[in-house]
Amino acid sequence: MNKVIILLVFLFSLVFGHSQESKSNIYRTETGHVTFVSDAPLELIAAESYELKGAVDPDKLTFAFQLNVKTLKGFNTPLQQEHFYENYIESEKFPVATFSGKIIEKVDFKVTGSIPIRAKGILKIHGVEQERIINCNLNIKPDSFHVTSEFIVPLADHNITIPKLVYQKIAEEIKVTIDAELAPQELK
Numbered sequence: 001m002n003k004v005i006i007l008l009v010f011l012f013s014l015v016f017g018h019s020q021e022s023k024s025n026i027y028r029t030e031t032g033h034v035t036f037v038s039d040a041p042l043e044l045i046a047a048e049s050y051e052l053k054g055a056v057d058p059d060k061l062t063f064a065f066q067l068n069v070k071t072l073k074g075f076n077t078p079l080q081q082e083h084f085y086e087n088y089i090e091s092e093k094f095p096v097a098t099f100s101g102k103i104i105e106k107v108d109f110k111v112t113g114s115i116p117i118r119a120k121g122i123l124k125i126h127g128v129e130q131e132r133i134i135n136c137n138l139n140i141k142p143d144s145f146h147v148t149s150e151f152i153v154p155l156a157d158h159n160i161t162i163p164k165l166v167y168q169k170i171a172e173e174i175k176v177t178i179d180a181e182l183a184p185q186e187l188k
Contacts, residue, residue, distance in 0.1 A: 025184040027056045027109075027145060032180030034067055036153075043169040045080065047072040052180055056145075058109040063119060064100035065178075088160050088170075094127045099134070107138065114139040119149075128158040136178075144183040151176055 032052030038045040049072045054065035069091050075081035085091040101121015115138050123132045136149040153174045155162065162170045 025058065027058060027182035028185050029054050029180045029182045032065070032178065034072070035177045036072065037175045038171040039175070040171040041168045043076070045076060045170070047074045047081075047084070049073065052178065054180060054182065056103075056182055058107070061103040061107060062101070063103065063121070064098070066096050066098045068096055070095065088155075088162075089126055094125075097123075097125045099123045099132070104133070107140075109140055109145065112140050112142060123153075125153065125158040126160050130157050144181055146181050147178065148180075149178045 030053050031050050032054055033048065033050050034052045035046065035048040049067060051071040052065060052067050054063065056063045069089050070085060072084070073081070075084060099119070099121055101119060104118040104120050105115075107115070107117060117136050117138050118133050119136055120133045121131070122129045123134075124130075132151075134149055134151050136147050139146040139148075153176055155170075155172055155174065162172065
């Protein structure tokens with residue numbers, strides 16, 4: 001748990017470093033929703049978490065998100081959940097998944113409305129970093145914004161192997177959806 005806290009503090013300080021004199025509004029969430037779906041020929045597996053944490057700096061167009069993978073719940077059976085944590089994602093060695101980087105498009109966070117954006121950054125799952133560009137929809141409101149996204153994560157990209165015994169029960173590509181409301185928090 002201490003490693004997760006240290007990683008979060010380090011990640012946010014790198015992405016959002018501010019001097020003592022500067023003030024900036026950082027948009028944050030602690031309760032973003034993540035789902036993942038494995039739709040294999042013999043089995044559909046789905047899990048979700050409402051504990052996605054993240055921050056966006058609208059001035060620098062930078063972002064950082066992290067998910068404790070053990071917060072994913074809703075598997076078909078407790079044994080399936082245990083196998084996910086221990087055999088595939090190896091949650092003891094790799095407790096968090098992260099995505100941090102920069103928004104490609106210029107976004108004026110003072111203009112309300114819904115716009116498509118691309119988030120370019122490093123997606124780290126199972127200890128393996130991959131550069132990704134992920135399409136998102138950003139719905140800017142007067143005092144918050146809502147981000148949604150749906151994307152595919154190939155297991156092979158993150159060195160997650162599927163044993164031949166269960167090959168027909170676990171998809172090689174996992175569909176991930178994100179749904180998060182971020183509100184400003186002033187940093188001083």
